[in-house]
Amino acid sequence: MSALSTINLCGDVFMLKIVYPICCGIDVHKKFVVATVGTTNKSGVTDYQTRQFSTFTENLHQLLDWLKSQSCINVCMESTGKYWHPVFNILEDYCNVVVANPKYVKGIRGKKTDKKDSIWLCDLHKHGLVPNSFIPPLPIRQIRDLMRYRFKLINFKTSEKNRIQNSLTVSNIMISSVVSDTFGVSSMKIINHILENPDDKDFDVSSMLHASMQDKAATITKSINGNLTKPQADKMRICLGHFNNIEKHIADIETAILGLVQPYLAQLEIILSLPSIKDVFTAIAIIGEIGCDMSAFHSSKHLCSWAGLTPQNNESAGKKKSVRVSRAGVYIKPLLVQCANAAIKSKKCTYFKVRYDQIKKRRGHKKAIIAIAHMLLNCIYHMLDKNEPFNYDLYTIDSKPKQTYAPQITEEMTVRYLQTLGYQIPDMRITT
Numbered sequence: 001m002s003a004l005s006t007i008n009l010c011g012d013v014f015m016l017k018i019v020y021p022i023c024c025g026i027d028v029h030k031k032f033v034v035a036t037v038g039t040t041n042k043s044g045v046t047d048y049q050t051r052q053f054s055t056f057t058e059n060l061h062q063l064l065d066w067l068k069s070q071s072c073i074n075v076c077m078e079s080t081g082k083y084w085h086p087v088f089n090i091l092e093d094y095c096n097v098v099v100a101n102p103k104y105v106k107g108i109r110g111k112k113t114d115k116k117d118s119i120w121l122c123d124l125h126k127h128g129l130v131p132n133s134f135i136p137p138l139p140i141r142q143i144r145d146l147m148r149y150r151f152k153l154i155n156f157k158t159s160e161k162n163r164i165q166n167s168l169t170v171s172n173i174m175i176s177s178v179v180s181d182t183f184g185v186s187s188m189k190i191i192n193h194i195l196e197n198p199d200d201k202d203f204d205v206s207s208m209l210h211a212s213m214q215d216k217a218a219t220i221t222k223s224i225n226g227n228l229t230k231p232q233a234d235k236m237r238i239c240l241g242h243f244n245n246i247e248k249h250i251a252d253i254e255t256a257i258l259g260l261v262q263p264y265l266a267q268l269e270i271i272l273s274l275p276s277i278k279d280v281f282t283a284i285a286i287i288g289e290i291g292c293d294m295s296a297f298h299s300s301k302h303l304c305s306w307a308g309l310t311p312q313n314n315e316s317a318g319k320k321k322s323v324r325v326s327r328a329g330v331y332i333k334p335l336l337v338q339c340a341n342a343a344i345k346s347k348k349c350t351y352f353k354v355r356y357d358q359i360k361k362r363r364g365h366k367k368a369i370i371a372i373a374h375m376l377l378n379c380i381y382h383m384l385d386k387n388e389p390f391n392y393d394l395y396t397i398d399s400k401p402k403q404t405y406a407p408q409i410t411e412e413m414t415v416r417y418l419q420t421l422g423y424q425i426p427d428m429r430i431t432t
Helices: 057-069 084-091 114-126 138-170 185-196 211-223 230-260 262-272 280-290 300-306 332-343 351-363 365-386 411-420
Strands: 004-009 012-017 022-028 032-040 046-054 074-078 096-100
Touching: 022 084, 022 114, 032 057, 032 114, 046 057, 046 114, 057 084, 074 084, 074 114, 084 096, 138 230, 138 280, 185 230, 230 262, 230 280, 262 280, 262 365, 280 332, 300 365, 332 351, 332 365, 351 365
Parallel strands: 022 074, 074 096
Antiparallel strands: 004 012, 022 032, 032 046
């Protein structure tokens, strides 16, 4: 028979099952951690031992040795910023570590101390009341870290592009109104010439243009007739230098990422079989966020909920309140939305386009594109779980919307409609 213990909550006493007779709750901080090991006997009585350790590696190994001496392999701690990572890295190989979302284990305000928080974590984990956060294996975590940094670098690169474009605009150099890409090869030759020779106002741009742009030479000459001041020129040189450095760093980090993903080439090929995913780094980003082992999630619905692609439940007193998607999946959700926008334009698989149009008529673009992103993640889950590429045959059955209305209005239908409005139609018989 499983041991039971009593818990007093607001004056009410509850009997709870003991899931982990020996477990540990760790309250994590920047400089130290407070660990409490709870040992529950067969009578349901728990004995607590609390110790404090520094977050230096040597002291965290002392924490591990202490847990081993207590025969404790079940550990629960709160995901406090980045401070839980060093503790998790030390305990990962020996203990079953549950990293809890703070909203599930938050203590009562006014009755919080480091020791009480660690005991509270221990008590919750003892009864199995703390849901575990998804922590992928170390190789996947490394890929995730580099891919997120690459995403930040791309944002920095875009910011520098915008700053350069703003400097051109305030200097009345309107080359962006003529060419399709201000940062293309031909455009950059012209901009670099202007920065290197600020006094050269009447230079021939035709030698700098691509063959397909020669017919725009006269218009481009007019568009660059501006007034670039020295401060704006200095700013643009700094921005261009930073822009080039960022491009180099992106290339370096992509090389490092490609070296890390070698064991997962088969999974990348599976994800790249989706109609909306053509870039290998998009597939790597998805692998970095959800991993390759789908057994970490209960079902595809669980994965979609974790990614923030499902409506929330918010009902009180029989009234349903806002059910918008949650804020979860801050990295994977925008990525899947971009893939969804590509999927609805795919001519190879029109299923997603048809479903998007059907939902958009009723719910609008935003809800429709989230629904398509949900479908794509659902596909990815089953593809990785079954180790199979995307099967186009499964998405051709309902590719054409069913007609819910008659193709044309017949004479009999018109007469019946007029009769329902109260009109009398003489010399007209309707056979039923």
